[in-house]
Amino acid sequence: MVDVASRTGNPRLSRPPVKRRRKRLRHRVLVALALLLIYPSVTYVQALTAPGAATFAARTADWARQMGAGPVVNALENWYYTRHPPANGAPSAGSLPVARPVAAPNRANAPAPLATLPGALPGEGVWVPGARMAGGQPADYTTFLRPDPAHASVVAAVAAFDQKWTGTHLIAGTKEPGGTWPEQAQVPDAMRPSLLATFNSGFKFRDTPGGFYADGRYGKPLKDGMASLVIDKSGVATVALWGRDAHMTPDVAAVRQNLELIVDAGRPVPGLAGNPAGQWGSAKNQFQFTWRSAAGVDAHGRLIYVAGNQLTLTALANALATAGAVRGMELDIHGGMVSANLFRPDIAGSSPTTVLPDMPTAADRYLSADQRDFFAVTARTGAVHAPAAR
Numbered sequence: 410m411v412d413v414a415s416r417t418g419n420p421r422l423s424r425p426p427v428k429r430r431r432k433r434l435r436h437r438v439l440v441a442l443a444l445l446l447i448y449p450s451v452t453y454v455q456a457l458t459a460p461g462a463a464t465f466a467a468r469t470a471d472w473a474r475q476m477g478a479g480p481v482v483n484a485l486e487n488w489y490y491t492r493h494p495p496a497n498g499a500p501s502a503g504s505l506p507v508a509r510p511v512a513a514p515n516r517a518n519a520p521a522p523l524a525t526l527p528g529a530l531p532g533e534g535v536w537v538p539g540a541r542m543a544g545g546q547p548a549d550y551t552t553f554l555r556p557d558p559a560h561a562s563v564v565a566a567v568a569a570f571d572q573k574w575t576g577t578h579l580i581a582g583t584k585e586p587g588g589t590w591p592e593q594a595q596v597p598d599a600m601r602p603s604l605l606a607t608f609n610s611g612f613k614f615r616d617t618p619g620g621f622y623a624d625g626r627y628g629k630p631l632k633d634g635m636a637s638l639v640i641d642k643s644g645v646a647t648v649a650l651w652g653r654d655a656h657m658t659p660d661v662a663a664v665r666q667n668l669e670l671i672v673d674a675g676r677p678v679p680g681l682a683g684n685p686a687g688q689w690g691s692a693k694n695q696f697q698f699t700w701r702s703a704a705g706v707d708a709h710g711r712l713i714y715v716a717g718n719q720l721t722l723t724a725l726a727n728a729l730a731t732a733g734a735v736r737g738m739e740l741d742i743h744g745g746m747v748s749a750n751l752f753r754p755d756i757a758g759s760s761p762t763t764v765l766p767d768m769p770t771a772a773d774r775y776l777s778a779d780q781r782d783f784f785a786v787t788a789r790t791g792a793v794h795a796p797a798a799r
Contacts, residue, residue: 650736712786
């Protein structure tokens with residue numbers, strides 16, 4: 410065979426012109442870039458349009474973590490929330506709970522008033538009765554306190570549920586813990602006439618080693634040593650260290666685990682400010698001044714819920730212990746994640762309210778499908794006082 414390039418002495422006759430080779434290279438680079446962008450673009454659209462209520466910011470943060478940017482998201486959150494400390498002064502009027510209609514003058518079974526910072530605000534630490542049950546006894550009480558002596562503007566709302574009158578339910582979301590569940594990620598219609606409260610659950614399951622059990626099956630295996638909100642088949646809830654205070658038995662109806670206990674034996678546990686093994690979230694998470702929530706149980710068996718803005722982990726534990734919790738666990742954190750709503754089934758036509766007026770979630774959240782699992786507290790069958798006109 411005759412080698413034309415060798416015969417002519419012109420090597421360019423044996424390969425494409427330079428411009429054509431550069432064009433092909435650019436085409437390949439553009440195709441590669443397009444392929445690299447298609448997957449994240451598609452997954453981001455899926456995250457923004459996934460079924461269930463969730464804020465744009467929450468969906469974006471979840472997507473970024475899904476794409477492997479969790480350390481970046483954590484670093485940004487630490488940078489932002491630790492650099493915006495609250496003031497050491499009086500809280501704004503808009504951060505204090507709005508007075509609720511008083512259910513009944515009978516406060517014989519009310520929790521004891523809470524300890525307060527010097528110069529207590531009007532209503533601070535004083536329990537306000539909520540929905541009235543048959544016979545006039547309130548099923549729930551609310552108050553507020555300031556748990557951070559270094560930042561007196563920080564307010565935490567507290568709700569206490571008398572479990573003689575109430576039952577608690579764990580309801581799965583559309584995405585957490587995953588799968589299809591009978592409640593369809595919202596408060597079922599049958600519960601709504603007796604609904605007293607709804608409140609958020611814990612971290613997303615990729616961010617906690619804890620498990621989930623409800624409706625007779627596991628959404629994620631339960632793990633010993635985890636702080637657990639445990640509900641028995643009568644609807645009574647407690648907060649326990651799984652494997653020490655509670656175990657799986659035929660009487661267990663639901664378990665939601667999240668991190669480790671933050672209150673035990675009535676006191677904040679050691680190590681909260683250091684978080685040495687990351688047992689309470691990512692490193693430095695405990696220093697963030699942000700929305701936080703927690704659940705506990707007091708010595709009288711009341712279920713306690715606490716939530717507030719600009720709380721560090723230590724301040725959250727202080728709030729829970731001050732509220733009387735003998736054991737307590739952190740639930741979810743950050744705006745859009747912390748959500749607690751109160752209902753008055755004893756008042757006809759009443760609307761739900763958030764436990765704090767500046768809570769950045771709708772009071773009717775969880776009445777439609779939500780991406781996250783949550784808790785609902787209802788009055789026991791036949792317990793609600795006949796609804797009175799507003």
